[in-house]
Amino acid sequence: MLSVPYLGTEMYGMDIPEIAERISLKFVQKGCNVDRQKIEPKLRRLIEEFGVPPAEAERTVQNELFREFGIVIGPGGGGGGSEKKAIAEAVPGEWVTVEGRVVALSRPPSPAISATGVLSDESGSIRFVIWSKASAPEIRTGTWYRFESAVVDEFKGVSNLKVHSGTKVTEITHEGALIPNVRKISELSPGVGNVRAKVIQEWEANHERMLQTGLLGDETATIKFVMWKEEGKERLVPGTVYTIYYAMVDEYNGRLSLNLNTATAIPEEGDLAVSSGESHMEGALVHIAPGSGLIKRCPVEGCNRVLSRQNYCPVHEIQPKYIYDLRIKGWIDDGIKTNEVLVQREMVETLTGITLDQAQEIAENNPLGMDEVFLRIRDRVLGRYLDCGGREIDRRILANTCAFCTFNPGKHADLLNRAGGEQ
Amino acid sequence: MTPADQSRPPRRDLSFEREPARRVFASELREARVQFRDGTDEKSPSYVLLPTGERCNRVFIVGAFTEKKRQGDQNIFYRARVADPTGTFSVMAGSYQPEAMQQIARIEPPAFVAVVGKPSLYETPDGAIIVSVRAESATIVEREVRDCWVLDTAQKTLDRIDAIGKTPDSERAAQEYHIDPVVYRKMVYDALSQLKM
Incomplete structure (x- = not known):
């Protein structure tokens, strides 16, 4: 209110x-x-x-x-929000009147909603939701509308324009073209975004309604994308550069992803130097998280999720024929910043000298079971300096190289000079 | 999209960020006298201000585990001493740090250990201030890890000395501690000198 x-x-x-x-x-x-x-x-x-x-x-x-x-208005209507506002200035909690072009429509998630999509003006874009009860006129993409007395609220950290029964929606004419502002992936924030990016990975869809999911990248960063099955939606071609207009930028657990169902993706000529996403970090392993050591994975093809102790997969339920794996989930810290790191089996085997087979044997013959493997691995890597390299996604390094650091006499000499040189 | 959009801080900054573990020699940490909270919340992180001018919520130390003492009857806790080339850290672990306590219980001195923990200041009944590190973990490590740590800590300490007067924390530290950078450079030099060439 x-x-x-x-x-x-x-x-x-x-x-x-x-x-x-x-x-x-x-x-x-x-x-x-x-x-x-x-x-x-x-x-x-x-x-x-x-x-x-x-x-x-x-x-x-x-x-x-x-x-x-007998004039129907929404709760609180008329008290404010009759002045026209720029879309970028709409703040959650406000009643606003905005004029914009419907640049995208997506399938309403529920019968209570008659339309959802993206409304844009020169200042920016905002997602909107029209309730069925609002009895608004039919909304068409590409047309300009005036939304009078709509409510801005926030859902999952994203501003959203709500069109209710008190909102007046009228079609208007508008002069001038609307040029979306294309941004770098690293500059995106939750809401609506336009990017120019290359499809660098395609992942297996883990839901029957999912059309495609994978990774997009530009010079600055990479971001996960998802597209749900919907009429007229076509898969993106891996390796191709697209300019993507009006994608929904979602946030989950502090990570951003792009939902392309509202978006228009225009394939482009040429290539894009994509940030390899590779990063490198030397630091101390300061914490080993639960879920490290010997783990069980879901055997369903394409799933590979980690099972709980009771062999329960969050999607495929009880899976008695699990697959064993070894990994380390931890925090690597160089004293200035700290990054989550995920180390895969081969490197865990090299670092600890414990092979997957040996780990299984330890777990089967020890009263502590899998915990014993965790403890042995911990004692061999925790508190050590590691040199890790790999793809960094949202501050988590998926290491494809990982080795113990060794004493560097050259660095020792340099530091002695640095400490003593200015005395 | 617009200047308004750009001025909005990226939301990912609002999510939890793990505090990095600072590298500090024992004889510097021993001199710390200022502890503060960043914010008024009970859960706001607490920092010890290092004399060379950096806030520090967590430390990573590697040294020689020389002594441990079990204390308390009902609430058992361990006190341990960890020596680096410049001095000694006081480390403790109680029932709120079960992992570290179990690890310390199994370590027999002398041994090289790596400790991750949170520093805090205590005042003794006679008015002296003690800096102690509440361990989150304590692991036996190889000598080479200690040598790497001395290099790492030397470098970070020199970096802090070079940044004196250039960061808000170091300006605050300058007012609180009035340190002589030369003394700290000498400490770093001495620490480095103790490593085999």
């Missing part, structure tokens, strides 16, 4: 005629004739006798009159 700031009655006492004027104007615009002489006493009574804040009194009187004239 819109919160009404209380500004004090004394100050506003003299504004009562002004408020009355404002209200009557609104009704005149809608073609209703109201008597200003009837509005003023109502306001005065609320403000002076009942100490109602003027803004709230204005809203109350206005709603009363709306009802009287």
Whole structure:
């Protein structure tokens, strides 16, 4: 709900005629004739006798009159949000009136919603949701609309324009073209985004409704993308560069991903030097997380998820014929920053000298079972300096090289000079 | 998209960030006298301000585990001493650090250990201030890890000395500690000199 700031009655006492004027104007615009002489006493009574804040009194009187004239408005409507705003300035919690072009529509997730999509003006883009109850006109892509008294709220960290029964949606004409601002992947924030990127990986879809998922990259970073099955949606071609307009940028657990169902992806000529995503870090392994050591994976093809102790896969339930694997999940720390690191089996075997077969044997012949493997691996790698390289996704390094650091006499000599040189 | 969009901080910064483990020699940490919280929340991280001018919520130390003492009856905890080339760290682990406590219980001195932990300041009944490290883990390591740590810590300490006056934390430290950088350079030099050439 819109919160009404209380500004004090004394100050506003003299504004009562002004408020009355404002209200009557609104009704005149809608073609209703109201008597200003009837509005003023109502306001005065609320403000002076009942100490109602003027803004709230204005809203109350206005709603009363709306009802009287049979004008349907949403809760709190009319109290604000009749001034046109730039889309980029719409802040959650506000009632706004915006004008923009519907640049994308996506399939409504529920019958209670008649349309969802993206609305854009020169300042930016925002996602919108039109409730079925709003009885808004049919929305077409590419057309400009005025959304009067819509509510901006926040859902999963993303601003969203809600069109309810009090919102007036009208088709308008607009001069001038709309040029979306294409940004770098590293600059994206939750909401709506435009990028120029290359499809660098295609992953196996892990849901029957999923059309495609994988990784997009540009010079600055990489980001996961997903596309759900929907009429007219086509897969992206791996290795191709696309300019992608109006993708939904979602956030989950602090990681961003792109939902391309609202997006238009235009294939481009040429190539893009994609950030390899490779990073390199030398530091101490300061923590080994649970889930390291000997683990069991789901055997269903393409799943490979880690099973719980009870052999339970979050998707495929109980899987007694699991596959064993070895890995280390931990934190590598160079004293300035700390990064999560994931080390795969081959490197765990080299670092610890424990092979997967040996780990299985340890687990089967030891009262502590898999915990014993965890402890032995921990004792061999925790607190050591490691040199890890690999793809970095959202500050997690998926190591494809990982080795213990050794003492570097050259560095020793340099540091001695540095420490002693300036004395 | 717009300047308004760009000024909005990226949301991923709001998510949890693990505090890095600082590298500091024992004789510097021993001199720390300022502890503060970043924020008013009970869960805001607590920092010890290092004399060379950096806040420090966590440390990574490697040294010789020379002594351990089991204390307490109901609430057992361990106190241990870990020596580096410049001095001694006081390390403790109680029932709130079960992993570290079990590890320390099994370590027999002398041994090289790597300790990850959180430093904090305590005042003794006679008014002296003690810096102690509450261990999160303590693992026996090879001598080479200790040698790497001395290089690493020497480098980080010199970096901090070079940044004095250039960061807000170092300006604050300058007011609190009035250190002489020459003394700290000498400490680093001496630590490095003790390694085999």
